[in-house]
Amino acid sequence: MESLPQSVKLQDVADAAGVSIATASRALGGKKRVSAETAQQVLQAAKRLGYRVDPIARALRAGSTRTAGMVVPVIGNAHFVELIAAVENELQAYGFELILADSHGNVQQEAKRLRTLVDHRVDGVLLVSHDSKKSAAAIREAMRAVPIVQIDRKVDRLHSDFVGIDDAAAMRLILEHLVERGVRTVVLASADDANSAGRGRREAYERLVTELGLLADPHVIDAFSVESGRDAAEEIVRRGELPDAIVAGSDVNAVGVISRLRELGLRVPADVLVTGFDGTQLSEIYNPPITTVQQPVRAVARNAVSFLLSRIADPAEPARDSRINTELVIRASTSAPMGHTR
Amino acid sequence: MESLPQSVKLQDVADAAGVSIATASRALGGKKRVSAETAQQVLQAAKRLGYRVDPIARALRAGSTRTAGMVVPVIGNAHFVELIAAVENELQAYGFELILADSHGNVQQEAKRLRTLVDHRVDGVLLVSHDSKKSAAAIREAMRAVPIVQIDRKVDRLHSDFVGIDDAAAMRLILEHLVERGVRTVVLASADDANSAGRGRREAYERLVTELGLLADPHVIDAFSVESGRDAAEEIVRRGELPDAIVAGSDVNAVGVISRLRELGLRVPADVLVTGFDGTQLSEIYNPPITTVQQPVRAVARNAVSFLLSRIADPAEPARDSRINTELVIRASTSAPMGHTR
DNA sequence: ATGAAAGCGCTAACAG
């Protein structure tokens, strides 16, 4: 009982209900200035005809596309994947579509994608930025046109909503756990200072290493990727004496570390303990399962979307900053007795 | 040197170039009916003012949004993640945006998402469908409004473009490899018949098992997910005698199988060989790395997008069906000598 | 080759 898609327009509904197009629009929009019965008529006519608003026409006139953009550094990173899925799901509940953009860990691409998102009149943007300094300009520009909520990583001196985790507290969870396991020497294999998450984790690591009396080799600075994890492992092994534990800055790093160690004939946790960061499904299913700090991805997505929608509703709102707590999940990668305790 | 976003309109460019808005539009559109010099003037004025077309207004008038929709059963599945990333990348090259939708492996959701994509006037849809029968109705409806290219899975008796792999050939690669390894008994742990990929793989498996003289326990039918892989492993172990090899219908299944086996105290490949399917990064980094058939994801994405764009350009084109070949990648999960050879 | 003008489908003044 459907007519051809897109062919039923507001005028048709108005005609069918015997009212003007304006009244039909108001009724459909749930506006107050319509009598209950007229509204009924219109609603029924609309349903009967299978009417659906044309979001394009509505957008042109009213400004809203009911679409949000999301920019991430790499779609493929396990953590971002989970974030994307959670965000899509959350937006979905509010009838918003998600336009996805990959910045390929590159400030130029990021700027470009941000610009086309703005051009496409998304109502708002969820952004996992690439560089805490170099990303600033493009974001500022985009913010003049549309609300932006930053997720996971914060750009320096940028006044916007933010949703993330408490990196320092999370790092403490990891390191205290390692201390309990009898670890004395550690090495950090994490992303470098280019983004705030990497920086926050490294700074916390350095503070805590001192506080907890751990011996830290100069840490290996790298990116959040499997490849980087592999490189880090390689370098650590090449240096000679293995540390008691390798603290990875993300689960994908940890996976890279472990897989390369294995290729080099070293076992986790028998030869060295390894921890992850993020709590992706990867950490759970990997062999060995990886001790990590679990990010509450759904909560992060929920907050981010809620911040975005409320800012769309009222752009003047003060910027909010939400840091959700993580939870330590202990798994096999740190469970066996170590071979190298001093 | 930027004015406020979205504030420069075609009229401004026309004024600056000293021509009419119609001429400006034609010049910007690269249309023929404009003199070379006038075109130059307009182009320069546009650049100088930082003009950018308003895609919404253009869409309302011209119909095209330069946006494609993509619907997948689960964003999180490793294979779909890679597909999404490749498609986003490919579309990007043509200046198309990607609206992403998760159907949550559910026909109702799928129908709904397809409908909102159509409402949002995407120019085309890339679809990994959920059910080779039950998905048909919604897809047919959507196809009346917009071109659809199916990826990976084909809905029965539906006349549309399709891009996928040769499941039968891929399964042959896997099984012949196992035979070479001396395997005699195998079990299939794969998705059930609800989608064509699952069905194709199972049918090929059954044919080949006979052809190759393998002993196949009744296969374990399941979904494409880590959890299903785990369940399958559990059931296989519970049955008693372990087969020589477990053939998973996807990499995520294989990972589930291996992780559960490990929990049950069984080792891969020492106790049983396991193969994956898809060739995701997961198969490469897992411990042990998993023997699998590699899908040429980038080629699939490239073909799918190219099919879509050419069909958008000419909806009357005959439907194309492209099956790209896979490659066997041998890794540790099938490399060690087996313990159970008969 | 160029310009004037008519909408695309909808919402929001502004009148009544």
Next chain:
DNA sequence: CTGTTAGCGCTTTCAT
């Protein structure tokens, strides 16, 4: 409470 009307910014006949 309801209807009339003016656009949102752009593309595209239809004249010239």
